[in-house]
Amino acid sequence: MATVTLENLRKSYGKTEVIHGVDIDITDGEFIVIVGPSGCGKSTLLRMVAGLETVTSGDIQIDGRNVNSVEPMDRDIAMVFQNYALYPHMSVFDNMAYGLKIAKVPKDEIAKRVANAAEILQLEPYLKRKPRELSGGQRQRVAMGRAIVRKPAVFLFDEPLSNLDAKLRVQMRLEIKALQRDLGVTSLYVTHDQVEAMTLADRMIVMNSGVADQIGKPLDVYADPATEFVAGFIGSPPTNFLDAGQLGRRVEGGAKVGIRPEHIRIVPQTETDFAGKVVYSEPLGAETLVHLKLLDGEDVTVRQEGALPIPEEGESCGLSWEAKDEMIFSEDGSRVRQSGS
Amino acid sequence: MAHGFAMEKRVTFKGMWLPLLLIAPQIVITAVFFFYPAGQAIWQSLFIPDPFGLSMQWVGLGNFEFLLKDPFYRASFVTTAIFSTLVTVVSMGVALYLAVLADRLIKGSGTYRTLLIWPYAVAPAVAGVLWLFMFNTRVGVVTWYLGLLGYDWNHVLNDSEAMGLVVVASAWGRVSYNFLFFLAGLQAIPKSVIEAAAIDGARFWTRFRTIVFPLLSPTTFFLLVVNIIYAFFETFGVIHTITGGGPQQATTILVYKVYSDGFVGQDLGSSAAQSVILLVIVSILTVVQFKYIERRVHY
């Protein structure tokens, strides 16, 4: 068990900086999810912690020890790869035992640990099989098993579920969460999927072009995004952004106003001077997504209860929301906080 | 192959001495047995040794000039061209014929393949001995039966018969190789394409001409280059065992001449110059082959 600290961590390839200084203190047993679109640097960040990428500047500490120049095997970490990276010619048992064999762990100890992991992951019947004889979910479990047997201080997950089909992904997500809770091992988990991030994380790091835009508890990040990017990335369907000028009133210091689809209500046109034309609606049962076009051509999405009446296509509707739900962003995308709001 | 040049592994191991140590055996052998001799060949091609072999005299490109004017060398060029064209055409023709037949068979094509693979394992020199035996002027079975038909076979004296025999013996050993590639090429053509053509009313020969052969052209081109290289270099054993380059140099291809001038005739300068010319020819063929492979990849 261990803490992990990143201090002003930077990474450059030649002259191009791809990670622009990330800071975080991770407490013992915490589950941290690094989320962001592809190319945002989230995998690079994880691979730096793993020791697979060198650190350009800044510090990585695991349990208070600076590990910047420590080999991956000596960092007391274990990693689950996106493609599982199972050794194709080794049996499930050998795959899990390989790291222990190299570390010269005694044979009976290896057998005990692998048996234990296999029990937890329900892999007992498959120990003699080769990876190609397993299903996707089973391979995923073997990759997890390989991480577990090492009893590392930190688990690193690099998009471990992205190769599974949707149903299996949900199931494995729950299993990973349960496992991490049981074992209590500090974990870093990279994903581009915000649902995984929201459901798994104790705290999440939202990455945007090499910068940690926001670090916080999932619901806090959702409720109070620090930047325009975070507001747009977390939450589905994404936040609507309107030009401040369009609202017909002055917004101090702000260039854009963001309102989440679930905070907008459709009202009779008489009750508001803000209106749009319905382009199409998507009734999903429990909820309905209504897509509208504003007079100046901008798109707005409204998310409303499934029980509410669904407006016709082409119908003009009034739109209304409460001022407290407005999120104001400046030209450069940062949040403008108004006193009293 | 060629498209891989630009590819790089993301993951590498650290260290400088280990990789140098790993690559050292190949580099040392390459330097000692490839580059040094090739350099020597180029160097020697610029000299002629005096009659006693004691000193070398610088002649610049003299050896090359002499060679290009030498009627024997020119004749050898023509011989090589005829020889390699015939070997390539005969071996590829027979192989394509057999591959088309084998492709039509679902059952039994494996058995035929096993039988047809044999000659691949037979060394060119051994192939030469086998064919020499059949056409031997005194004891050859084929010679004897030809004699019954009133044809007097004598490749020891007759130029074109000698050429015919080395061509057939060289092509024979090559049929297996070409057959395997043609069969693989044919089996890679989707059956649905052929079936569509059949529904369009194309008979077998029309289908072959308009659909199969064009789709097979990458394989054909590859084999063309490879077979020419084979005919240029690897047929030495066939010629050495059957004709020894004769009669009167009628089957002396370029590689054979390098050998006979260098080792039998001890004319090192000329032999080296011939090596350099061969080197240029192989380089061109190799580049053509690679350019082509590169293009294939970008389809």
Added chain:
Amino acid sequence: MAQQDGMVEKRGGGLWLTHLGMIIGVAFIFFPIWLAFVASTVEQQAIVRPPMPLLPGDKLVENYTRALTSGVNAPVAMMLMNSVIMALGIAIGKIAISLLSAFAIVYFRFPGRHLFFWLIFLTLMLPVEVRIVPTYEVIANFGMLNSYSGLILPLIASATATFLFRQFFMTVPDELAEAARVDGAKPMRFFFDILLPMSRTNIAALFVILFIYGWNQYLWPLLITTDPSMNTIVMGIKQMFPSGDDTADWPVIMATSILAMIPPVLVVIGMQRLFVRGLVESEK
């Protein structure tokens, strides 16, 4: 299968015609080998008074024993041994040095890497026939005439095998090497534990191709083995023909030819599937 294929006309008469065509082809390919076999089972008299029979005689054991134990210049058993050593030396040696250099080129960044890569690449253009005289001189200067190392070493470095392995290593997922690093495997451990076992089908296929390449060498052993006891079987056959007008000892020569074929044919037929795959994949 047959019905499904019937659509593209492969029924009844057509099918038999196809088989007939195949059989004619196979007969053409096989006839020289058959004839050699027949000749190796009869006595000299049956051959020198043509036409020779087309069915085997009863001297098989006698002829082969004579070839193996005494031969013409050297016992064929000895030449077979030399060929086996040369072919195995070339095949194993090439595979070993190519695996190592491909590993270095693919998995390391070191000074001169690109230079070395191109140096190896250039050897594609230098078949032994092109550099024959100077290479002979190098071997002579090293005192390696009539030696196994002289037979093997100049043929051992080749770009083809290095390229094949490089190509294969490039397809090995990066994550496998990373996983091995996280598992604590040092480079050579990764090489032996992961990379080598994963390459075994490639190695086997290449072994077949290289074994035959080594076995079938002719010009090179012809030049550097002047001592009959170092002759390889493929080049030794030609040496069995008498110079001048003497009659060749055909049964022994043909028995030797058959013996020269057996090891490579066994290797090819025995590893046919691997070999065909390796051939078609590696050279394309």
